[in-house]
Amino acid sequence: MTVFLHAIAGVLTLLLMGLAGYFMAYKQWITPDNKSLLPKLVNYISLPLFFIYNLTTTFSKDKLLHLISGAAIPFIAMIICFLISFLLVRLLDIRQNHRGTFCSSFTNSNSIFVGIPVTVALFGQDAVPYALLFFFANTTLFWSLGNALIQSDANKKSCWRDYLTLATLRKIFSPPICGFLLAILFILLNIKLPAFIMDTAKYLGNMTTPVALIFIGATLYSMNFRKISFNRDLNGVLFGRFIIAPLITFIVASFFPIPTLMLKDFIIMASLPAMIQTVLLSSLYKADVEYATTIVSLTTVASIITIPIYMLLFSFM
Secondary structure, X not given: OXXXXXXXXXXXXXXXXXXXXXXXXXXOOOOOOXXXXXXXXXXXXXXXXXXXXXXXXXXOHHHHHHHHHHHXXXXXXXXXXXXXXXXXXXXXXXXXXXXXXXXXXHHOEOHHHHHHHHHHHHHOHHHHHHHHHHHHHHHHHHHHHHXXXXXXXXXXXXXXXXXXXXXXXXXXOOHXXXXXXXXXXXXXXOXXXXXXXXXXXXXXXXXXXXXXXXXXXXXXXXOOHHHOOOOHHHHHHHHHHHHHHHHHHHHHHOOOOOOHHHHHXXXXXXXXXXXXXXXXXXXXXXXXXXXXXXXHHHHHHHHHHHHHHHHHHHOOO
């Protein structure tokens, strides 16, 4: 019961920060014209610095090398989830212009905007390195295979493999990934940054959680949930996000000797909402933006229920 109450408290903390964003959108302090500043602030400034500060202050070279072996778990689990999603696309007869978005949302979770805040709220700073490993695998696969799949939704005559180009693969190296890799390099080369740089990284990095959740709250305010239709295109994604992905992660992790905290965080990370970037890519490639937006919004709301459930299940592990 203590674990469950802790989960509820953690989720309520996240919810209140999200409600702050919802209220700001309601008051028109955050509008469609200025809302894009928030993800840019997280993506280009706070999150890369968050990674640099937390990794370099948490790990030694030996500890890092020992930890990195665990990165194989999310990679393997997500590849299996992609394969399952390809199969379900056929079995459920998912609409042609939804298939790429379906597969990507089925597999990839919101490890940036939701994953880090949830990890800190539920498990504390000790679990952040595990969240970063999951983030690395998740982001790599989303910006390569996931990106190509979403792009293929806009052209019925082409295959997703046609979009796995060098230009697409370059998008893997987003600012957060570069911040992550730079931090790894500093640790491996035993480079110590000056105190004033580390302090700057600490203060700006600490903005990540509240700014990300304010953005999510503002996004939810703009959604019309009355238009949501629970068909197989949507239900299949919900099934993948909250049941199949965490289950596959648990099965894969059982073959590796990893700490219990890493296992729990990987499962939570696998059960998070679909990536917000799915909507951005759908808009960019002229795919079905309404379908992508519905997935992101509904899975975000549903996670308020599913996260405490998983935390309760952890009490029996």
